Amino acid sequence: MGPSDTDRFREFVQKLQQEDERVAALNDIKNLLTYKPAGESAQVIRNVGITKILQCVNLPEKSQVDLTCEVLRLCFEKLAAGDAVKNYTSHIMYLA
Numbered sequence: 001m002g003p004s005d006t007d008r009f010r011e012f013v014q015k016l017q018q019e020d021e022r023v024a025a026l027n028d029i030k031n032l033l034t035y036k037p038a039g040e041s042a043q044v045i046r047n048v049g050i051t052k053i054l055q056c057v058n059l060p061e062k063s064q065v066d067l068t069c070e071v072l073r074l075c076f077e078k079l080a081a082g083d084a085v086k087n088y089t090s091h092i093m094y095l096a
Contacts, residue, residue: 026067033074041078
């Protein structure tokens, strides 16, 4: 992902804090990650982080939680297994 994709990812993650923008932002993140190669996506995920995405797991609406889980699955699929464990152990423990 080039700088513009990083900026877009960061913008989508920021929009997660706005309730009326949340579903659209999750879908935008999902679409952005779905079609990008793992190497490009992984760099952006490491730079921007997943903390704000992870916070959406606590939403009251099941459909939003399901969408959040899809986005997190994509994030972890784009990272090498070692990177996921090394950089996101606390996040993974939070999900357990």
